[in-house]
Amino acid sequence: MQIRWDQQYAQRTSRMSSSAIRELLKLTELPDVISFAGGLPAPEVFPVEKISAISQRLLQEAGPQALQYSATEGYRPLRELLAQAASQDGAPVTVDNVLITSGSQQGLDLLGKVLVDEGDTLLAESPTYMGALQAWAPYGASYVTLPSDDDGLVLDDLEAVLQKRPKFIYILPNxxxxxxxTLSLARRQYLIEATTRYGIPIVEDDAYARLRFEGDQLPSLISLVVQQSSDDTGYTGHVIHLGTFSKILSPGIRLGWIIAPAQLISKLVQAKQGTDLHTPTLTQMLAYEMVRAGHVEEHIPLIRNVYRTRRDAMLAALSEHFPADVTWTHPQGGMFLWATLPEEMDSSKILEEAVQEKVAFVPGVAFHPCGGGENTMRLNFSNASPEKIHEGITRLGQVLSRQKSAAR
Ligand SMILES: Cc1ncc(COP(=O)(O)O)c(C=O)c1O
Known part of the structure; x- marks a missing residue:
């Protein structure tokens, strides 16, 4: 008898929907489409030769260890190194506060597994990272959102929301x-002060912090926490910090980390054991050797230069080719900018036509857990060359102008 798999699925899978947008985005992967849709780093900046040389040496010198099972918490020298770096940034972090994860995406999933009960309300930015919404949907999260402006999350209504005691706040400060x-310094300070007063945890997802190519670096939220008490397990604050090697080394090695109080780390370790036992030993040792040899630090300026050039190419092309009533953000780092179209325009419809013209982006609705954002779009600038960016934005500008005149 044929099995009807859809009738076998657990109830939580009903919250794992694949949207119309996702189906449309599959088309963006066709080879001749200029895609601003993905969130891919530039492959040109991967340090392939250094990774190759270090991998070879690693396998020659410590092959059996690198290929063996290892601790769920992660490779201790790498955890120590990350603890040291966080301490230098101002948070009193020890090795017990660090869990290595298989990408920060796994960190999000583990936090959902450990912290989110069905019906729990989370406070998120609007718009926010779609991957977090996906990670927490099966656990039954619901959302209250606050808007953002050029200084990041707008905190005017923060206290009113904190009084309703959301389970935690999810925020991407950089x-x-x-x-x-990027969240301004004054807002960072107020956010930490208010959440400390109310005792509401913050999940700080800081995937892009090192990709600043303009302006001054701002302190991370975790470094702004004033510890109420300290013990020999180090950090005891209310900010959970997520980091990743994906944007500064390579996403394919699937390596991220969580910094949190030791008690929470122990629970996350139990959750991770059920998921994958541990993150691959080989890539953890590789990342450790890359950092220790200084290759990651010396590599970051190259990434920043490439992304700055691409951001500038996109900003210039937008000014030249987008209709005058479209606005967009001017990011000082990272990989994305955000365009807002006139109210009456629908970016999902625009994507349908854009794909015919072989150019793609992600419609903004996908990033709004409580709805809205139909007239917005996310544009990635890290993955295409400046020439392709110019060509793609030209095509997209033509689609926008056509749709505007058709609507008149
Ligand atoms: C904000 C944010 N968090 C987490 C992730 C997941 O990254 P990874 O699992 O590669 O570390 C991404 C990836 O794009 C991201 O943009």
């Missing part, structure tokens, strides 16, 4: 995905 916006 060059946010999708908007490219």
């Amino acid at each position: 060059f946010q995905n999708p908007s490219g916006r």
Whole structure:
């Protein structure tokens, strides 16, 4: 007898929907489409030769260890190194506060597994990272959102929301995905002060912090926490910090980390054991050797230069080819910018026509957990060359102008 798999699925899978947008985005992967839709780093900046040389040496010198099972918490020297870096940034982090994850996406999933009960309300930015919404949907998260402007999350209504005690706040303080916006220092300080007063945790997803190519670096939220008490397990604050090697080394090695109080790390370790036992030993040792040899630090300026050039190419092309009543953000780093069309325009419809013209982006609705954003779009500038960016934005500008005159 044929099995009807859809009748076998667990109830939570009903919340894992694949949207019309996702179906449309599959078309953007066709080879001749200029895609501003993905969130891919530029492959040209991967340090392939250094990774190759270090991998070879690693396998020669410590092959059996690199190929063996290892601790769920992660490769200790790498955890120590990340703890040191966080401490230098101002948070009193020890090795017990660090869990290595298989990408920060796994960090999001593990936090959902450990913290989110069906019906829990989370406070998120609007727009916010779609991957977090996907990670937490099966656990039954619901959302309350606050809007953002050029200084990041707008906090005017924060206290009113905190009084309703959301389970935690999810925030991307630097060059946010999708908007490219950065939370100002004053708002960081107020956010930490208010959440400390109310005792509401913050999940700080800081995937892009190192990709600043303009302006001054701002302190991370975790570094602004004033510890109420300290013990020999180090950091005890209310900010959970997520980091990743995906944007500064390579996303294919699937390596991220969580910094959190040791008690929470122990629970996350139990959750991770059920998921994948541990993150691959080989890539953890590789990342450790790359950082220790200084290859990651010396590589970051190259990434920043390439992305700055591409952002500038996109900003210039937008000014030249987009209709005058479209606005967009001017990110000081990261990989994305965010365009807002006139109210009456629908970016999902525009995508349908854009794909015919072989250019793509992600419609803004996908990033709004409570609806809205129909007239917005996310544009990725890290993955296409400046020439392709110019060509793609020209085509997109033509589609926008056509749709505007058809609507008149
Ligand atoms: C804000 C944010 N968080 C998490 C991730 C997941 O990254 P990874 O799992 O590669 O570390 C991404 C990827 O684009 C992201 O933009």
